[in-house]
Amino acid sequence: MAATCPINFDVESLRAQVQAEYDRVAREPHGDFHFHRGADYAHEYLYYTREDLNRVPTLASDRFAGVGNPHRIGPLYPGEVVLDHACGAGMDVIIAAHRVGPTGKVIGVDMTPTMRDCALEAAREAGVAGRVDVRAGFYEELPVADDSVDVVISNGVINLAPDKNRVFREIHRVLRPGGRLLMADVVVARELKLEARSNPDIWAACIGGALPEWELPELAAAAGFRNGRVTEHFECFRNTSAERKVSKDLRVHGVNFFANKQYEIYYSP
Numbered sequence: 001m002a003a004t005c006p007i008n009f010d011v012e013s014l015r016a017q018v019q020a021e022y023d024r025v026a027r028e029p030h031g032d033f034h035f036h037r038g039a040d041y042a043h044e045y046l047y048y049t050r051e052d053l054n055r056v057p058t059l060a061s062d063r064f065a066g067v068g069n070p071h072r073i074g075p076l077y078p079g080e081v082v083l084d085h086a087c088g089a090g091m092d093v094i095i096a097a098h099r100v101g102p103t104g105k106v107i108g109v110d111m112t113p114t115m116r117d118c119a120l121e122a123a124r125e126a127g128v129a130g131r132v133d134v135r136a137g138f139y140e141e142l143p144v145a146d147d148s149v150d151v152v153i154s155n156g157v158i159n160l161a162p163d164k165n166r167v168f169r170e171i172h173r174v175l176r177p178g179g180r181l182l183m184a185d186v187v188v189a190r191e192l193k194l195e196a197r198s199n200p201d202i203w204a205a206c207i208g209g210a211l212p213e214w215e216l217p218e219l220a221a222a223a224g225f226r227n228g229r230v231t232e233h234f235e236c237f238r239n240t241s242a243e244r245k246v247s248k249d250l251r252v253h254g255v256n257f258f259a260n261k262q263y264e265i266y267y268s269p
């Protein structure tokens with residue numbers, strides 16, 4: 001699996017660079033970045049509805065850096081427990097909190113403290129803090145119990161992971177049997193050159209670690225998921241410097257992806 005591991009830099013320094021990049025997004029959301037952010041981007045490129053966006057404080061939506069739209073993959077139901085395994089400033093967390101209602105719960109995990117602070121404060125501003133739980137942690141080692149959540153949301157983050165198999169296994173561990181993965185991530189139509197994959201700036205911009213699209217169902221299946229399939233494509237890097245840097249013919253784009261954890265079937269003798 002060629003794209004899963006960066007070549008010329010170690011995992012700890014990559015993680016530090018990724019954290020520094022998203023700390024900067026949290027502190028300077030209107031700064032200069034290789035990728036789009038914000039509510040207008042979410043609406044125009046990823047088809048978030050204005051109705052959903054109007055219920056999200058700008059503290060969260062200005063810092064939104066997703067690449068697809070998990071809410072278009074399938075519904076969330078009142079009372080469900082949802083995990084966003086790298087929630088950033090919490091835009092998807094707040095939309096999910098409105099969907100699951102007062103009897104549901106949304107857990108957001110993120111490794112960047114400034115992002116978590118924004119997510120918590122935005123949940124308070126949105127009036128959903130009572131059903132939102134923001135935790136410090138890594139998606140390689142989630143601070144979440146086995147078989148405890150109905151849905152995992154993921155938006156723009158698995159491409160950042162050097163060990164993608166491990167991230168899928170963690171999602172599978174925390175989902176209850178029958179639970180759903182509603183994921184958006186960056187993929188490439190052609191494998192990236194070693195030079196691009198080994199550049200930590202391009203990795204932290206969500207491109208260096210992007211998988212070829214056809215590998216997503218394989219990765220999910222290897223972790224035990226069923227029914228893995230891409231459901232929609234997004235031109236999330238259109239008009240960005242990232243698109244120009246790695247050349248348009250790579251066709252870097254966002255996808256929505258669905259999979260679910262199989263029910264266990266017990267046979268009695």
Ligand SMILES: C[S@@+](CC[C@H](N)C(=O)[O-])C[C@H]1O[C@@H](n2cnc3c(N)ncnc32)[C@H](O)[C@@H]1O
Nearest residue numbers: 022064065066086087088111112138139155156
């Ligand atoms: C591209 S942003 C996406 C955030 C959010 N999902 C959104 O749509 O705005 C990437 C986020 O992943 C977080 N992140 C990156 N690597 C992580 C890891 N190993 N564990 C937990 N969070 C991580 C970063 O802190 C950052 O907030």
